Amino acid sequence: MRFGVKYCGGCNPRYQRGEFLKMISRHFQNRVDFELAKEDTLYDGLLVLGGCSNCCPDYRHFQTKTPPILVWDQDHFNQVTSQIESRLAKAREK
Amino acid sequence: MALMTKEQYIESLRALKTQVYMFGEKVENWVDDPIIRPSINCMAMTYELAQQPEYEDLMTATSSLTGKKINRFAHLHQSTDDLRKKVKMQRLLGQKTASCFQRCVGMDAFNAVFSTTYEIDEKYGTHYHENFKKYAEYIQEKDFVVDGAMTDPKGDRGLAPHLQKDPDLFVRIVERREDGIVVCGAKAHQTGSINSHEHLIMPTISMTEADKDYAVSFAVPSDAEGVFMIYGRQSCDTRKLEKGTGIDVGNKQFGGQEALVVFDHVFVPNDRIFMCGEWDFSGMLVERFAGYHRQSYGGCKVGVGDVLIGAAAVAADYNGAAKASHIKDKLIEMTHLNETLYCCGIACSAEGYATKAGNYQIDLLLANVCKQNITRFPYEIVRLAEDIAGGLMVTMPSEADFTSDVKVPTKSEMTIGEYCRKYFKGNGDVPVENRQRIMRFIENLCLGAAAVGYRTESMHGAGSPQAQRIMIARQGNLAHKKELAKALAGIQE
Ligand SMILES: Cc1cc2nc3c(=O)[nH]c(=O)nc-3n(C[C@H](O)[C@H](O)[C@H](O)COP(=O)(O)OP(=O)(O)OC[C@H]3O[C@@H](n4cnc5c(N)ncnc54)[C@H](O)[C@@H]3O)c2cc1C
Ligand code: SF4
Numbered sequence: 112m113r114f115g116v117k118y119c120g121g122c123n124p125r126y127q128r129g130e131f132l133k134m135i136s137r138h139f140q141n142r143v144d145f146e147l148a149k150e151d152t153l154y155d156g157l158l159v160l161g162g163c164s165n166c167c168p169d170y171r172h173f174q175t176k177t178p179p180i181l182v183w184d185q186d187h188f189n190q191v192t193s194q195i196e197s198r199l200a201k202a203r204e205k
Numbered sequence: 206m207a208l209m210t211k212e213q214y215i216e217s218l219r220a221l222k223t224q225v226y227m228f229g230e231k232v233e234n235w236v237d238d239p240i241i242r243p244s245i246n247c248m249a250m251t252y253e254l255a256q257q258p259e260y261e262d263l264m265t266a267t268s269s270l271t272g273k274k275i276n277r278f279a280h281l282h283q284s285t286d287d288l289r290k291k292v293k294m295q296r297l298l299g300q301k302t303a304s305c306f307q308r309c310v311g312m313d314a315f316n317a318v319f320s321t322t323y324e325i326d327e328k329y330g331t332h333y334h335e336n337f338k339k340y341a342e343y344i345q346e347k348d349f350v351v352d353g354a355m356t357d358p359k360g361d362r363g364l365a366p367h368l369q370k371d372p373d374l375f376v377r378i379v380e381r382r383e384d385g386i387v388v389c390g391a392k393a394h395q396t397g398s399i400n401s402h403e404h405l406i407m408p409t410i411s412m413t414e415a416d417k418d419y420a421v422s423f424a425v426p427s428d429a430e431g432v433f434m435i436y437g438r439q440s441c442d443t444r445k446l447e448k449g450t451g452i453d454v455g456n457k458q459f460g461g462q463e464a465l466v467v468f469d470h471v472f473v474p475n476d477r478i479f480m481c482g483e484w485d486f487s488g489m490l491v492e493r494f495a496g497y498h499r500q501s502y503g504g505c506k507v508g509v510g511d512v513l514i515g516a517a518a519v520a521a522d523y524n525g526a527a528k529a530s531h532i533k534d535k536l537i538e539m540t541h542l543n544e545t546l547y548c549c550g551i552a553c554s555a556e557g558y559a560t561k562a563g564n565y566q567i568d569l570l571l572a573n574v575c576k577q578n579i580t581r582f583p584y585e586i587v588r589l590a591e592d593i594a595g596g597l598m599v600t601m602p603s604e605a606d607f608t609s610d611v612k613v614p615t616k617s618e619m620t621i622g623e624y625c626r627k628y629f630k631g632n633g634d635v636p637v638e639n640r641q642r643i644m645r646f647i648e649n650l651c652l653g654a655a656a657v658g659y660r661t662e663s664m665h666g667a668g669s670p671q672a673q674r675i676m677i678a679r680q681g682n683l684a685h686k687k688e689l690a691k692a693l694a695g696i697q698e
Contacts, residue, residue, distance in 0.1 A: 120263025122293035122300075123511075128259060147258050167290070168262040 112155040112199060115148030117170045124162025126185040132160060138192055142199060148173045156180060156198060158191070207273045208265070209348040211253040215245060217349075218400065221426070224433035225399055225464075232436075235399060239445045241436065244462035247306045248350060248400045250298060251278055263294040269564070270342050278308045279345045281319055282565040288554035292504035296547065299508020303650060305461030305658030307350075307397025309505060313497035314353030314405045315341060316564055318422060321490040322479050323562035328486075333422075333479045334562065340424055340477065349402035351424075354392040354466060355494055357409045366412065366419040376406060376468060378418045378481065385474040386481060388421065391467045396666075398464045399434050401427055406468075408480070411488030420487045422480035423473040431471035437463040439654040452604040452641055455649025461658040492676075493566060498667035499576030500567045503550020506579055509650070509659050510543035510586055516647050517590040523640045524595060525632040535589045542582040549575030570680035573673040580670045583663045587651045598644040598651070601629065607641060 118128055135158070136145050148157060150172055157175040159168055161183040170179055180194055209217065218236050225235040235241050255264035255276050266280040266287065267273070282288050291312070298306045319341065322333035344351055357366075360374035369375065376390030388406075398404065405424045412420050425432060439461075444454050451457035480486060518536055521527040553571035560566050591598065602625055609621035619627070626637045649655045664670070691698070 116258075118259045118262060120261070120290065120293055120297060121259050122263060122297040122508075167286075167293070169286075 112143045112195075112202065113152075114143055114145045114156045114158050114195075115152065115154040115173055115175065116145050116158045116160065117148045117168050117173060119159075119161045119166065119168040121162050125183075126162070128160045128162060131182065131185055131188070132158075134188065135191060135195075139195060143195060150174075155202075156195065158182065207275055207346060207348060208255055209252050210256060211249040214249050214252045214348075214350075217402065218245065221402065222428040223399060224428070225436060226433065227436035228438075240442055241399065241462065243304075243445070243456070243458060243460035244307065244397065245400050247302045247304050247459040247461065248308060248397055250302055250459070251276065251306055251308045251350075252348070254297070254301065260297060263290050263297055266290075268342075268345050270338060271345065273345070275345045276348055278312045278350075279315065279341070279348065280312070281316055281341065281563075282557075283563075284565060285555055285557045288500070288557045288565055288567055289551055292500065292547075292550040292554055295501055295504025295550075296508040296511070299505045300511050301508075302459040303456055303509050303512040303646075304459040304655050305396060305505065305662060306459075307400060307462060309501045310353030310355075310396050310498065311351030311401065311403075311405060312353075313494055313501060314355070314407060315344075315351065316497055316566075317490055317494035318405060318407065318479050319564050320560035320562040320566065321486055321493060322422075323560070324489065325480060325483050325486045327561070329483060331483070336476050337479050340479075344403065347402070350397065350400060352395055352398040352401035352404045352427075352466070353407070353494065353498075354395055354398070354404050355407045355409050355491070356393050356395075358391055358393045358465075359409065366410075366416045375409065375416075375419045376421060378421050379470065381481075385472055386421070386423070386478060388423070388468050388471050388473060391465055393465050394437070394463050394665075395434070395466045396461065396463055396662075398427075398466050399436065399462060403427065404432070404466060407490050407494060408487040409491065411491060412484040414484055416487075417482040417484045420480060420482055420484035422478070422490065424477045424479070425468075425471060425473060429471055431469045432466065433469075434464040434466050437465065439657045441649070441653040444653075447603075447605075449604045449608070452607075452638070452645055455645040455647075455653050456655055460654050461662075463657070492569070495668050495672070495676075496567050496569045496572045499572040499579075499673065500550055500553050502579040502663065502667065503546050503548075503553070503572075503575040506583055506659065506663055507543055507547045507550065509655075510539070510546070510583065513586060513590050513647070513650050513659070514539045514543060516643055516650070517593040519643045520590075520594040520598075520640075520647060523631045523635045523643060526593075532593055535593055539586050539589050542586055546575070546578055546582055549578055569676060573676040573680065576667055577670060577673040577677065579663045580673070583659055587656075587660060590647055591651055594644060594647045597629065597640075598648045601641065601644055604641070607637070 153174045157179040159181045166183045225232045254260040266277045268275045322337045326334045357375040360369045366375035380387035553567040556568035557565045607625045
């Protein structure tokens with residue numbers, strides 16, 4: 112699976128967004144590729160890393176087959192991993 | 206080249222033949238001058254962050270003119286979302302530099318001139334808006350810095366431009382030619398002017414017909430013939446020339462910059478003129494620029510405030526006082542004041558509206574309230590920071606003393622450095638040098654070079670406090686408030 116990643120602009124992040132992405136990438140090593148989202152690419156999923164609950168980055172112009180996953184707190188880790196796990200499972204079923 | 210790198214920006218300054226004077230002399234290599242360089246580093250940060258994925262959502266935008274990705278500082282705001290992102294970008298840059306990063310005035314001038322020229326053309330059938338659109342495209346494509354130049358020296362504040370003894374105390378047209386105009390005068394307090402590629406000039410006050418030669422807006426390159434700048438010195442500036450590692454400078458890497466920009470018979474070609482005698486629009490341009498700039502402070506000063514709050518908390522740790530309840534409470538108060546300023550910046554953005562030209566303008570009343578608070582809260586934040594830091598931030602010996610191996614003829618036979626390190630130790634685990642660094646950093650922001658940007662610019666930048674009170678009175682709709690009271694009190698007149 113290939114995920115695009117979009118960061119917010121980071122004016123007042125309440126957690127380390129880069130570290131969060133590293134943790135997620137490590138968790139899905141060899142199963143999901145995460146890369147900075149590009150406009151001309153169709154992704155299996157989009158991970159939007161907001162720094163706070165405002166989660167304000169503009170991501171509407173990116174193309175994704177599944178709804179974007181929005182993060183604004185490091186406590187979202189388990190939620191995010193289980194969301195991506197279930198998408199992986201669904202993809203395997205197909 | 207829609208986005209320059211930090212290195213390309215610095216090289217692009219070297220390519221200019223900007224005339225700079227400081228301490229009574231011409232500065233040939235001003236890019237590498239130790240007094241000026243921190244302000245260039247600061248501006249360079251606006252380029253550096255635009256290249257980083259973690260910040261580009263705030264630092265860049267899609268041009269409404271070309272559809273290309275551009276630096277947000279050259280953007281014409283297309284929505285209230287853009288206005289909010291502008292404030293967030295400014296907060297971010299304040300956090301990364303703890304200084305005035307200087308690029309906001311140009312962005313604010315850009316948006317104000319864009320919408321005002323549209324309305325001048327609508328009334329007079331002139332072509333200023335087309336001129337400006339071409340100019341804006343050029344700036345966006347080159348990713349240039351523009352100095353937004355409004356404030357004239359103004360001479361006798363009680364007299365209109367045309368009544369001044371010296372007619373050059375406001376920028377004015379001295380000659381009208383087929384191919385353009387010739388201007389004379391100066392702009393004072395120009396933030397980042399030396400570090401800019403271009404200057405966008407606007408009138409400084411609302412004018413009458415008698416002042417029509419002063420109702421002029423145009424753009425010239427920094428190195429246009431007849432343009433030169435005299436650097437404005439800052440408190441503690443020559444510390445940057447001292448030997449050592451720069452601890453005493455406080456913030457060695459970054460700083461702000463202001464200068465007097467003089468225009469001595471400068472020729473401006475027709476396609477770079479955006480107002481030329483339409484005195485009845487000078488008020489609109491001033492009001493719009495000031496409105497944007499009053500919004501700006503709800504971002505940039507908040508970012509610097511974030512760093513000062515952090516520095517005060519570090520000082521409390523190093524002093525061993527962090528657990529005291531009044532210290533915690535003071536840090537809360539600083540945060541409350543700082544976030545209140547941010548609320549104002551966000552609020553006037555969220556309540557913005559589209560101008561006739563299509564770009565977005567902030568809510569004027571809320572932007573003026575924002576700036577009025579800015580004239581006060583940073584002073585209170587500084588007061589609390591000084592309270593928490595303790596007197597050492599202004600009484601500590603120099604870095605040279607802390608490293609001195611000069612022996613003092615005493616029984617202990619210790620060096621000056623050893624005495625300093627012994628008596629200025631705070632919390633047991635913290636190296637003395639760290640304590641030195643944080644004290645000097647706080648000094649820099651509260652009353653050193655960075656106080657120019659954090660304090661006095663908060664007071665006067667974008668207009669002195671009274672200017673906002675006049676706008677608040679005008680926008681406050683007192684008549685409506687009286688009607689509300691009368692209706693509820695059962696008064697019928
Ligand atoms: C650090 C800094 C950066 C700045 N950067 C820029 C910039 O990049 N671009 C730019 O264009 N400008 C810039 N400014 C200028 C700023 O907008 C002016 O400082 C501001 O408008 C006040 O003008 P002044 O400094 O001439 O003060 P003055 O106008 O002399 O004001 C001093 C006092 O006199 C009062 N006063 C003045 N005139 C009158 C009057 N007619 N009637 C009654 N009271 C009066 C004022 O309210 C104030 O209390 C900057 C200023 C500072 C301090
Ligand atoms: S999501 Fe939060 S931290 Fe990130 S840019 Fe938006 S407001 Fe700032």
